[in-house]
Amino acid sequence: MSEITYVRGDATVPSVKGVKVIAHVCNDLGGWGKGFVLALSRRWPEPEKEYRAWHRERAVNDFGLGAVQFVQVEPYVWVANMVGQRGIRTGSKGVPVRYEAIDAALDRVASKAAELGASVHMPRIGCGLAGGKWARVEPLVLGRLVERGIAVTVHDHGEGAK
Template sequence: MAGIRYTQGDATSPQAEGAKVIAHVCNDLGRWGKGFVLAVSARWPEPEKAYRAWYRERARNDFGLGAVRYVQVEGDVWVANMVAQRGVRPGRKNGPPIRYEALDRCLAALGEKAGELGVTVHMPRIGCGLAGGEWHRIEPMILRHLTAKGLHVTVYDADLP
Protein backbone atom coordinates (compact mmCIF):
# COMPACT_ATOMS: atom_id res chain seq x y z
CA MET A 1 0.00 0.00 0.00
CA ALA A 2 1.32 3.42 -0.96
CA GLY A 3 1.15 6.21 1.59
CA ILE A 4 0.53 9.93 1.46
CA ARG A 5 3.57 12.07 0.84
CA TYR A 6 3.39 15.51 2.45
CA THR A 7 5.43 18.37 1.04
CA GLN A 8 5.63 22.15 0.95
CA GLY A 9 4.72 23.75 -2.34
CA ASP A 10 2.05 24.49 -4.89
CA ALA A 11 -0.38 21.69 -5.76
CA THR A 12 -0.93 23.27 -9.18
CA SER A 13 2.70 22.50 -9.96
CA PRO A 14 2.88 18.78 -9.14
CA GLN A 15 6.32 17.42 -8.35
CA ALA A 16 6.20 14.05 -10.12
CA GLU A 17 7.02 12.39 -13.41
CA GLY A 18 4.29 11.10 -15.69
CA ALA A 19 0.56 11.66 -15.76
CA LYS A 20 -1.08 13.49 -12.85
CA VAL A 21 -4.45 14.55 -11.53
CA ILE A 22 -4.89 17.55 -9.25
CA ALA A 23 -7.89 17.13 -6.95
CA HIS A 24 -9.76 19.89 -5.17
CA VAL A 25 -13.13 20.58 -3.57
CA CYS A 26 -15.82 22.75 -5.15
CA ASN A 27 -19.10 24.05 -3.74
CA ASP A 28 -22.60 23.20 -4.96
CA LEU A 29 -23.58 26.83 -5.68
CA GLY A 30 -21.60 27.36 -8.87
CA ARG A 31 -19.29 29.83 -7.15
CA TRP A 32 -15.62 29.88 -8.05
CA GLY A 33 -13.42 32.67 -6.79
CA LYS A 34 -11.84 32.05 -3.40
CA GLY A 35 -9.29 29.66 -2.00
CA PHE A 36 -7.37 27.06 -4.00
CA VAL A 37 -9.44 27.63 -7.15
CA LEU A 38 -7.70 30.98 -7.59
CA ALA A 39 -4.38 29.14 -8.02
CA VAL A 40 -6.02 26.69 -10.43
CA SER A 41 -7.50 29.52 -12.53
CA ALA A 42 -4.23 31.43 -12.54
CA ARG A 43 -2.60 28.43 -14.20
CA TRP A 44 -5.40 27.09 -16.46
CA PRO A 45 -8.74 28.63 -17.49
CA GLU A 46 -10.36 25.30 -18.45
CA PRO A 47 -11.32 23.94 -14.98
CA GLU A 48 -13.27 27.07 -14.08
CA LYS A 49 -15.00 27.20 -17.46
CA ALA A 50 -15.92 23.52 -17.22
CA TYR A 51 -17.19 23.90 -13.64
CA ARG A 52 -19.35 26.91 -14.48
CA ALA A 53 -20.84 25.18 -17.54
CA TRP A 54 -21.45 22.00 -15.52
CA TYR A 55 -23.30 24.06 -12.88
CA ARG A 56 -25.23 26.12 -15.45
CA GLU A 57 -26.45 22.95 -17.19
CA ARG A 58 -27.07 21.03 -13.92
CA ALA A 59 -30.69 20.23 -14.77
CA ARG A 60 -29.34 18.02 -17.59
CA ASN A 61 -26.30 16.43 -15.93
CA ASP A 62 -24.93 14.92 -12.70
CA PHE A 63 -23.86 18.15 -10.98
CA GLY A 64 -24.39 17.88 -7.23
CA LEU A 65 -22.78 16.80 -4.01
CA GLY A 66 -20.55 13.77 -4.57
CA ALA A 67 -20.04 14.36 -8.30
CA VAL A 68 -16.65 14.73 -9.99
CA ARG A 69 -15.63 16.12 -13.36
CA TYR A 70 -12.16 15.71 -14.85
CA VAL A 71 -10.72 18.45 -17.02
CA GLN A 72 -7.60 17.77 -19.05
CA VAL A 73 -5.43 20.89 -18.83
CA GLU A 74 -2.20 19.57 -20.36
CA GLY A 75 -1.29 16.40 -22.23
CA ASP A 76 -0.70 14.47 -19.04
CA VAL A 77 -2.40 16.64 -16.38
CA TRP A 78 -6.05 16.61 -15.31
CA VAL A 79 -7.90 18.66 -12.69
CA ALA A 80 -10.63 16.87 -10.72
CA ASN A 81 -13.44 19.26 -9.76
CA MET A 82 -15.05 17.46 -6.80
CA VAL A 83 -18.36 18.81 -5.47
CA ALA A 84 -18.18 18.17 -1.73
CA GLN A 85 -19.08 21.51 -0.20
CA ARG A 86 -22.67 22.63 0.58
CA GLY A 87 -22.70 26.36 0.03
CA VAL A 88 -19.82 28.62 0.95
CA ARG A 89 -20.46 29.68 4.55
CA PRO A 90 -20.83 27.76 7.79
CA GLY A 91 -24.40 27.45 8.99
CA ARG A 92 -25.57 27.47 12.57
CA LYS A 93 -27.44 24.18 12.17
CA ASN A 94 -25.34 22.41 9.56
CA GLY A 95 -21.81 23.33 10.62
CA PRO A 96 -19.04 23.92 8.08
CA PRO A 97 -19.73 23.67 4.33
CA ILE A 98 -17.77 20.40 3.88
CA ARG A 99 -19.95 17.36 3.35
CA TYR A 100 -17.86 14.36 4.33
CA GLU A 101 -20.23 11.84 2.72
CA ALA A 102 -19.99 13.70 -0.59
CA LEU A 103 -16.20 13.89 -0.32
CA ASP A 104 -16.10 10.15 0.36
CA ARG A 105 -18.06 9.51 -2.88
CA CYS A 106 -15.80 11.93 -4.79
CA LEU A 107 -12.65 10.20 -3.56
CA ALA A 108 -14.06 6.76 -4.42
CA ALA A 109 -14.72 7.98 -7.97
CA LEU A 110 -11.29 9.62 -8.11
CA GLY A 111 -9.67 6.35 -7.07
CA GLU A 112 -11.34 4.53 -9.96
CA LYS A 113 -10.52 7.20 -12.54
CA ALA A 114 -6.92 7.65 -11.35
CA GLY A 115 -6.42 3.91 -11.66
CA GLU A 116 -7.81 3.93 -15.21
CA LEU A 117 -5.61 6.87 -16.22
CA GLY A 118 -2.50 5.56 -14.44
CA VAL A 119 -1.87 8.91 -12.75
CA THR A 120 -0.41 10.12 -9.50
CA VAL A 121 -2.76 12.23 -7.37
CA HIS A 122 -1.89 15.72 -6.11
CA MET A 123 -3.90 18.01 -3.86
CA PRO A 124 -3.84 20.65 -1.17
CA ARG A 125 -5.42 19.57 2.15
CA ILE A 126 -8.76 19.24 0.40
CA GLY A 127 -11.83 20.30 2.32
CA CYS A 128 -9.86 21.98 5.11
CA GLY A 129 -9.72 25.56 3.85
CA LEU A 130 -12.92 27.45 3.10
CA ALA A 131 -14.95 24.24 3.42
CA GLY A 132 -13.98 24.04 7.11
CA GLY A 133 -13.22 20.32 7.21
CA GLU A 134 -10.93 18.50 9.61
CA TRP A 135 -7.91 16.69 8.17
CA HIS A 136 -8.13 13.86 10.70
CA ARG A 137 -11.51 12.98 9.10
CA ILE A 138 -10.39 13.46 5.49
CA GLU A 139 -7.03 11.69 5.54
CA PRO A 140 -8.57 8.23 6.24
CA MET A 141 -10.80 8.62 3.17
CA ILE A 142 -7.72 9.31 1.03
CA LEU A 143 -5.99 6.27 2.48
CA ARG A 144 -9.03 4.06 1.85
CA HIS A 145 -9.94 5.21 -1.65
CA LEU A 146 -6.56 6.12 -3.11
CA THR A 147 -3.47 4.80 -1.40
CA ALA A 148 -5.02 1.42 -0.53
CA LYS A 149 -5.42 0.95 -4.30
CA GLY A 150 -1.71 1.57 -4.82
CA LEU A 151 -2.13 5.15 -5.99
CA HIS A 152 0.61 7.63 -5.10
CA VAL A 153 -0.79 10.73 -3.40
CA THR A 154 1.04 13.96 -2.63
CA VAL A 155 -0.51 16.57 -0.35
CA TYR A 156 0.90 20.07 -0.66
CA ASP A 157 1.00 22.59 2.13
CA ALA A 158 1.39 26.04 0.61
CA ASP A 159 4.74 27.72 0.98
CA LEU A 160 4.59 30.37 3.67
CA PRO A 161 5.97 33.84 2.90
Protein backbone atom coordinates (compact mmCIF):
# COMPACT_ATOMS: atom_id res chain seq x y z
CA MET A 1 0.00 0.00 0.00
CA SER A 2 1.31 3.39 -0.92
CA GLU A 3 1.41 6.30 1.46
CA ILE A 4 1.34 10.08 1.54
CA THR A 5 4.48 11.81 0.29
CA TYR A 6 5.53 14.78 2.43
CA VAL A 7 7.61 17.54 0.87
CA ARG A 8 8.65 21.08 1.74
CA GLY A 9 7.35 23.66 -0.65
CA ASP A 10 4.40 25.44 -2.15
CA ALA A 11 1.38 23.22 -2.90
CA THR A 12 0.39 25.61 -5.71
CA VAL A 13 3.49 24.50 -7.62
CA PRO A 14 3.43 20.68 -7.64
CA SER A 15 6.59 19.41 -9.33
CA VAL A 16 5.27 16.17 -10.82
CA LYS A 17 4.20 15.34 -14.35
CA GLY A 18 0.62 14.66 -15.37
CA VAL A 19 -2.73 15.96 -14.24
CA LYS A 20 -2.82 17.46 -10.75
CA VAL A 21 -5.62 18.37 -8.35
CA ILE A 22 -4.71 20.93 -5.67
CA ALA A 23 -7.09 20.34 -2.75
CA HIS A 24 -7.71 22.79 0.06
CA VAL A 25 -10.37 23.56 2.67
CA CYS A 26 -12.73 26.55 2.48
CA ASN A 27 -15.25 27.83 5.02
CA ASP A 28 -19.03 27.82 4.63
CA LEU A 29 -19.37 31.62 4.95
CA GLY A 30 -18.03 32.60 1.54
CA GLY A 31 -14.92 34.12 3.11
CA TRP A 32 -11.66 33.96 1.15
CA GLY A 33 -8.78 36.04 2.41
CA LYS A 34 -6.45 34.27 4.85
CA GLY A 35 -4.21 31.24 4.80
CA PHE A 36 -3.55 28.98 1.82
CA VAL A 37 -6.16 30.67 -0.37
CA LEU A 38 -3.89 33.71 -0.61
CA ALA A 39 -1.22 31.57 -2.31
CA LEU A 40 -3.87 30.23 -4.69
CA SER A 41 -5.11 33.72 -5.53
CA ARG A 42 -1.55 34.91 -6.20
CA ARG A 43 -1.24 32.24 -8.91
CA TRP A 44 -4.75 32.12 -10.38
CA PRO A 45 -7.80 34.39 -9.99
CA GLU A 46 -10.32 31.68 -10.99
CA PRO A 47 -10.56 29.60 -7.76
CA GLU A 48 -11.52 32.65 -5.66
CA LYS A 49 -13.87 34.04 -8.31
CA GLU A 50 -15.62 30.68 -8.75
CA TYR A 51 -15.82 30.04 -4.98
CA ARG A 52 -17.39 33.45 -4.33
CA ALA A 53 -19.95 32.91 -7.13
CA TRP A 54 -20.67 29.38 -5.83
CA HIS A 55 -21.35 30.81 -2.35
CA ARG A 56 -23.38 33.77 -3.68
CA GLU A 57 -25.62 31.41 -5.69
CA ARG A 58 -25.83 28.76 -2.93
CA ALA A 59 -29.62 28.79 -2.92
CA VAL A 60 -29.55 27.03 -6.30
CA ASN A 61 -26.47 24.81 -6.05
CA ASP A 62 -24.76 22.24 -3.79
CA PHE A 63 -22.68 24.73 -1.73
CA GLY A 64 -22.38 23.51 1.86
CA LEU A 65 -20.26 21.42 4.20
CA GLY A 66 -18.73 18.47 2.35
CA ALA A 67 -19.29 19.94 -1.12
CA VAL A 68 -16.44 20.40 -3.60
CA GLN A 69 -16.05 22.78 -6.51
CA PHE A 70 -13.47 21.85 -9.16
CA VAL A 71 -11.89 24.78 -11.01
CA GLN A 72 -9.55 24.13 -13.93
CA VAL A 73 -6.73 26.70 -13.80
CA GLU A 74 -4.28 25.24 -16.34
CA PRO A 75 -4.58 22.47 -18.93
CA TYR A 76 -3.33 19.88 -16.39
CA VAL A 77 -4.11 21.60 -13.09
CA TRP A 78 -7.40 21.71 -11.19
CA VAL A 79 -8.14 23.33 -7.82
CA ALA A 80 -10.60 21.58 -5.51
CA ASN A 81 -12.40 24.10 -3.27
CA MET A 82 -13.58 21.78 -0.45
CA VAL A 83 -16.06 23.20 2.08
CA GLY A 84 -14.70 21.69 5.29
CA GLN A 85 -15.07 24.28 8.00
CA ARG A 86 -18.07 25.86 9.69
CA GLY A 87 -17.46 29.58 10.02
CA ILE A 88 -14.05 31.10 10.62
CA ARG A 89 -13.70 31.53 14.38
CA THR A 90 -13.20 29.23 17.33
CA GLY A 91 -16.18 29.59 19.64
CA SER A 92 -18.54 27.65 21.89
CA LYS A 93 -18.78 24.87 19.30
CA GLY A 94 -14.98 24.53 19.14
CA VAL A 95 -12.69 25.04 16.19
CA PRO A 96 -14.16 25.64 12.70
CA VAL A 97 -12.85 22.40 11.13
CA ARG A 98 -15.50 19.74 10.39
CA TYR A 99 -13.81 16.38 9.91
CA GLU A 100 -16.94 14.71 8.53
CA ALA A 101 -17.20 17.42 5.86
CA ILE A 102 -13.53 17.00 4.93
CA ASP A 103 -14.09 13.24 4.71
CA ALA A 104 -17.08 13.69 2.36
CA ALA A 105 -15.18 16.24 0.28
CA LEU A 106 -12.14 13.96 -0.02
CA ASP A 107 -14.41 11.22 -1.33
CA ARG A 108 -15.51 13.58 -4.12
CA VAL A 109 -11.90 14.59 -4.78
CA ALA A 110 -10.92 10.92 -5.06
CA SER A 111 -13.61 10.31 -7.69
CA LYS A 112 -12.53 13.35 -9.72
CA ALA A 113 -8.82 12.45 -9.43
CA ALA A 114 -9.56 8.89 -10.58
CA GLU A 115 -11.60 10.22 -13.51
CA LEU A 116 -8.77 12.58 -14.52
CA GLY A 117 -5.93 10.15 -13.76
CA ALA A 118 -4.59 12.88 -11.47
CA SER A 119 -2.35 13.08 -8.44
CA VAL A 120 -3.57 15.15 -5.47
CA HIS A 121 -1.56 17.92 -3.80
CA MET A 122 -2.45 19.80 -0.63
CA PRO A 123 -1.22 21.65 2.40
CA ARG A 124 -2.14 20.01 5.73
CA ILE A 125 -5.82 20.64 5.01
CA GLY A 126 -8.01 21.74 7.89
CA CYS A 127 -5.00 22.23 10.17
CA GLY A 128 -4.25 25.90 9.70
CA LEU A 129 -6.90 28.53 10.32
CA ALA A 130 -9.58 25.81 10.64
CA GLY A 131 -7.86 24.58 13.82
CA GLY A 132 -7.85 20.87 13.00
CA LYS A 133 -5.31 18.24 13.99
CA TRP A 134 -3.35 16.38 11.30
CA ALA A 135 -3.66 13.20 13.38
CA ARG A 136 -7.41 13.35 12.60
CA VAL A 137 -7.12 14.47 8.96
CA GLU A 138 -4.32 12.15 7.81
CA PRO A 139 -6.40 8.95 8.23
CA LEU A 140 -9.15 10.54 6.11
CA VAL A 141 -6.66 11.29 3.33
CA LEU A 142 -5.27 7.76 3.55
CA GLY A 143 -8.72 6.17 3.52
CA ARG A 144 -10.32 8.26 0.79
CA LEU A 145 -7.39 8.81 -1.57
CA VAL A 146 -4.32 6.65 -0.92
CA GLU A 147 -6.27 3.41 -0.44
CA ARG A 148 -7.90 4.07 -3.84
CA GLY A 149 -4.45 4.21 -5.44
CA ILE A 150 -4.32 7.98 -5.83
CA ALA A 151 -0.87 9.55 -5.34
CA VAL A 152 -1.03 12.23 -2.63
CA THR A 153 1.61 14.81 -1.80
CA VAL A 154 1.32 17.02 1.27
CA HIS A 155 3.29 20.23 0.92
CA ASP A 156 4.59 21.75 4.11
CA HIS A 157 5.48 25.41 3.67
CA GLY A 158 8.28 26.34 6.04
CA GLU A 159 8.50 24.91 9.54
CA GLY A 160 6.82 21.73 10.71
CA ALA A 161 7.70 19.62 7.69
CA LYS A 162 8.22 15.94 8.25
